[in-house]
Amino acid sequence: MNTTEDDGKTDALIRDLEGLGEAKCGGCGGDLGPHAFVASVALGFKDRPRCAGCLADALGRERRAFLEHLGHYIRSRVCFRAGWEWSDRHLGHGKEPEPGARWLREQSGAGASRPEPEPAAGGGARAWDAGDMGCGDLVLELRRRVKALAPGEVLEVRALDHGAPEDLPAWCGLTGNRLLRAEPPRYWIERKKDE
Ligand SMILES: [Zn+2]
DSSP: OOHHHHHHHHHHHHHHHHTOTTOBOTTTOSBOOHHHHHHHHHHTOTTSOOOHHHHHHHTTOOHHHHHHHHHHHHHTSHHHHHHHHHHHHHTTOOOOSSTTHHHHHHHHTSOOOOOOOOOOOOOOEEEEEEETOOHHHHHHHHHHHHHTSOTTOEEEEEEOOTTHHHHHHHHHHHHTOEEEEEETTEEEEEOOSOO
16 A cells, blocks of 8 residues: 555645635535535546535436445545545534544435436447556546446556555446456446436
């Protein structure tokens, strides 16, 4: 595990959070908040962060299942977990058994989202070498590339980041895209029907 690298990513994320101010959701225009910003970075929406409901909608996920997966995903990575710990402190949520617990409870109570679409089958393969790109940058670029595929098309990804063996399956589980095969550092991801 490359701690120095993770420390750098954590510092960058905290700086972004400190500069967030009264940022608005890129989907509905409502208040964004720091937890949703961290989730947006973790899911590849760093360029246009969204609130929890808009993230679930953009990914075509049922909100409760999405938030449950999101909690596991964020807490499994040093940088994102630190981002939620910062967010808890910032909002005065106090000491939680798990970072983001109160925010997740609040989010799961509000609104409804669309059902998750069935993944499509078939399609050709494309390839992307992500090198040692990691954390929010890896999934940001991954999301762009998967989105550019036709539904059912497959992207072959080569990712050397030490977190990729956990991040890529988790990202697929969260976004509804299908991880067909994982032989680190290579992964085959099939694009879902629509986003
Ligand atoms: Zn929103």
